[in-house]
Structures are given as structure tokens and as C-alpha cells.
Amino acid sequence: xxxxxxxxxxxxxxxxxxxxNMQGTGYKYLVxxxxxxxxxxxxxETLRNQLGYFNSHPFMINFxxxxxxxxxxxxxxxxxxxxxxxxxxxxxxxxxxxxTLRPLSFVLSAILAIYEPVVGLIFYFVFFNxxxxxxxxxxxxxxxxxxxxxxSWFNYxxxxxxxxxxxxxxxxxxxxxxxxxxxxxxxxxxxxxxLVSFFAVLGFLFAKRLDVSLAFIVALILLLLxxxxxxx
Amino acid sequence: xxxxxxxxxxxxxxxHGQVIEGWVKYLKLKDLVLLNDRIAGDPLQKMxxxxxxxxxxxxxxxxxxxxxxxxxxxxxxxxMILVESVKDLYELxxxxxxxxxxxxxxxxxxxxxxxxxxxxFLDLNEIKMLSELRELxxxxxxxxxxxxxxxxxxxxxxxxxxx
Numbered sequence: 001x002x003x004x005x006x007x008x009x010x011x012x013x014x015x016x017x018x019x020x021n022m023q024g025t026g027y028k029y030l031v032x033x034x035x036x037x038x039x040x041x042x043x044x045e046t047l048r049n050q051l052g053y054f055n056s057h058p059f060m061i062n063f064x065x066x067x068x069x070x071x072x073x074x075x076x077x078x079x080x081x082x083x084x085x086x087x088x089x090x091x092x093x094x095x096x097x098x099x100t101l102r103p104l105s106f107v108l109s110a111i112l113a114i115y116e117p118v119v120g121l122i123f124y125f126v127f128f129n130x131x132x133x134x135x136x137x138x139x140x141x142x143x144x145x146x147x148x149x150x151x152s153w154f155n156y157x158x159x160x161x162x163x164x165x166x167x168x169x170x171x172x173x174x175x176x177x178x179x180x181x182x183x184x185x186x187x188x189x190x191x192x193x194x195l196v197s198f199f200a201v202l203g204f205l206f207a208k209r210l211d212v213s214l215a216f217i218v219a220l221i222l223l224l225l226x227x228x229x230x231x232x
Numbered sequence: 233x234x235x236x237x238x239x240x241x242x243x244x245x246x247x248h249g250q251v252i253e254g255w256v257k258y259l260k261l262k263d264l265v266l267l268n269d270r271i272a273g274d275p276l277q278k279m280x281x282x283x284x285x286x287x288x289x290x291x292x293x294x295x296x297x298x299x300x301x302x303x304x305x306x307x308x309x310x311x312m313i314l315v316e317s318v319k320d321l322y323e324l325x326x327x328x329x330x331x332x333x334x335x336x337x338x339x340x341x342x343x344x345x346x347x348x349x350x351x352x353f354l355d356l357n358e359i360k361m362l363s364e365l366r367e368l369x370x371x372x373x374x375x376x377x378x379x380x381x382x383x384x385x386x387x388x389x390x391x392x393x394x395x
Contacts, residue, residue, distance in 0.1 A: 087248040094249025
């Protein structure tokens with residue numbers, strides 16, 4: 001089956017997500033489709049088992065499917081490693097896609113949207129999906145080539161560190177966004193910029209010790225108090 | 233937020249997104265301990281799980297038989313110990329004390345299991361084991377730290393109802 005077709009079909013992977021077997025139906029659908037197109041004969045019991053509980057990150061699914069086929073054809077232990085990689089790649093995928101790439105895309109697109117809202121929206125759509133589509137595009141081949149050792153591909157690109165760097169860029173972008181909003185709405189004001197930067201730093205310091213949202217509330221209350229005492 | 237206790241968690245997916253983002257990063261945990269004989273005996277699986285833990289967190293993977301009270305004393309309150317099943321947790325009952333935070337986060341749906349929450353499905357045997365542990369310790373059933381937990385008091389009713 002061609003890469004593009006696998007990518008397209010993998011977009012339907014979560015279509016029947018539910019609390020009983022989570023993404024099990026989508027997993028069986030992909031195994032069915034790929035085995036039929038490639039004339040791979042999968043025994044009925046193995047095929048039926050694919051309907052069982054399965055939960056992973058949807059953008060990582062093609063790595064797992066590729067690994068599964070490789071292990072199945074090599075008479076390995078495909079279902080066991082499906083479970084292992086289901087959890088492992090869910091951890092990596094959730095960290096990067098949901099908790100880093102989403103806020104990063106938002107901050108960058110918000111900066112662009114200050115000048116051109118439509119460009120900001122398009123940027124979000126394109127930037128987020130470059131990563132999304134890339135992982136779905138390359139996943140099956142990498143999984144099929146490396147089999148149960150597909151984790152080495154993620155280690156090779158140091159994927160576990162992407163979140164850390166992405167978060168740094170997002171925080172830096174957040175600072176730029178804040179400065180631009182002040183400059184546009186109030187004008188260049190060293191006092192105010194210093195004050196906001198001070199509270200941003202204070203907020204991050206608090207956040208290291210406290211819950212982030214609580215730190216944000218504390219910083220906001222302090223800012224309000226100072227603005228009330230000093231005036232704008 | 234801080235729980236201030238070593239956390240024991242039952243999760244049949246072991247380390248996954250909720251554990252990393254919801255517990256490790258949210259509570260700023262420093263150590264993860266994975267108690268699983270099959271993983272501890274396989275270098276490849278050890279590598280897989282080691283590769284997904286954030287760099288600022290350490291991971292120890294141990295055989296259940298190597299996990300002793302002595303090992304527990306060396307751990308800080310920023311530690312989560314993961315086991316795969318309620319049975320694995322029950323086997324630790326001689327080690328557990330009220331000083332630990334016991335969490336049941338995810339036990340997948342299977343045939344003949346009773347739905348406790350949207351991620352915890354237990355069979356009668358598991359309910360019996362948890363009820364026994366519940367007599368001694370608080371057990372917190374929830375998948376993420378900020379969620380409202382499910383009270384476990386009515387488990388005996390479930391046992392009676394399901395025979």
C-alpha cells in the first residue's frame with residue numbers, strides 16, 4: 001500500500017474511539033486495510049484480537065502499525081509490542097503534540113495575527129500539521145523497517161528533548177507577544193514593559209514552586225495592587 | 233500542587249501520556265519506579281521505557297521480587313511507583329503503609345469487568361483485593377491528580393450485586 005494511502009486512512013483511526021476498547025476499532029481497521037491491499041494473510045484470531053483495548057497517540061499510530069506488521073511477518077510478538085509501543089509513543093506524542101506544539105503554534109500564530117489575522121490562522125493550520133503529517137507519512141516505513149526496535153528512530157532524532165526546546169521557544173514567543181501587545185495598545189513604555197517583564201519572571205519563578213495557574217493568579221493580584229497604588 | 237507522599241499507581245498502560253504530563257510534570261516528580269518482571273528482564277523494553285521519560289526524571293525498572301521495604305526507604309516523596317495490575321498492588325500489601333498515596337488510574341475494560349470509572353474496570357477478584365486494601369489504607373481512584381476521586385466505600389455492594 002502506498003504511503004499516501006496509509007496516511008489518509010490513518011486519519012480515520014480515532015473515528016470510533018470509545019471507553020470500552022478506546023481506539024481498538026480503528027486499529028483493526030488499519031490492519032485490515034493494509035493486509036488486504038498488500039495481500040498479507042492474517043489469521044482470523046489475530047485479526048479479531050485487534051478489536052481489543054488499544055490506546056495511543058493518534059499521530060504515532062503508523063509507527064505502531066508498521067512495527068506490528070514487521071513483527072507479525074517475522075513471527076515475533078506483535079500484540080505484546082503493540083501494547084508496549086501504544087503506551088510509550090502515547091507518552092512521547094502527548095508531551096510533544098498536545099503540550100508543546102499546540103501552545104507553540106498558538107503563540108507564533110497569535111504574533112502573526114496581530115498584523116494579519118487570516119495569516120495567523122493559516123500559519124497555525126500549516127505549522128501544526130507539518131509535524132502531524134510528517135509523523136504519519138514516515139511512520140509506517142520506519143515501523144516496518146525497524147520493527148520492535150523502532151524506538152531507536154525516536155532516540156536518533158532525540159524526540160524526547162523536542163518538548164523542552166519547544167517550550168523554551170513558546171515562552172520566548174509569549175514574551176514577544178506580550179511586548180508587542182503593550183507596544184501596539186499603549187505605546188513604547190519602558191516602565192510598563194519592565195513591570196510586565198518583572199511579573200512574567202516572577203510568575204515563572206512561582207510556577208517552579210507552585211501550580212502554574214496559581215502562580216499566574218498571584219502575579220495578576222500583585223500587578224493589580226501595584227497599578228491601583230501607582231496608577232497606570 | 234504536591235501530594236507529599238510516595239505514590240503507588242496501578243496503571244495497565246504503565247508509562248504513558250497521562251503519567252508523564254498529568255503526574256510527573258504536574259507534580260514535578262523526580263523518580264519513577266516501574267515494577268514489572270517482564271520489562272525488567274528485557275533490555276529492549278527497558279530502553280523503550282527509558283527513552284520516553286523526561287530527561288529531568290530518573291527511571292528504575294525492577295523485578296517485583298527485588299522491591300523491598302529497604303528500597304522504599306531510600307526514595308523521596310517525589311517518587312511514583314507504577315504497577316500493572318491490582319494483583320501486583322495487592323502483592324505489595326506487606327510493604328504498603330498509610331504513609332503512601334495509593335492510586336488506581338487505569339485498568340482497561342475486559343469481558344466480565346465492572347465499570348468503576350471511564351478508565352477503571354474491575355473484575356470481582358480485583359474488587360475483593362481492593363476492598364481488603366481499603367480496610368487498611370485510603371485508595372484514590374482517578375486518572376489525573378486534579379480530578380475528583382471515586383469513593384470506594386460502595387464496593388461491597390458491588391460484590392453483593394454481582395454475586
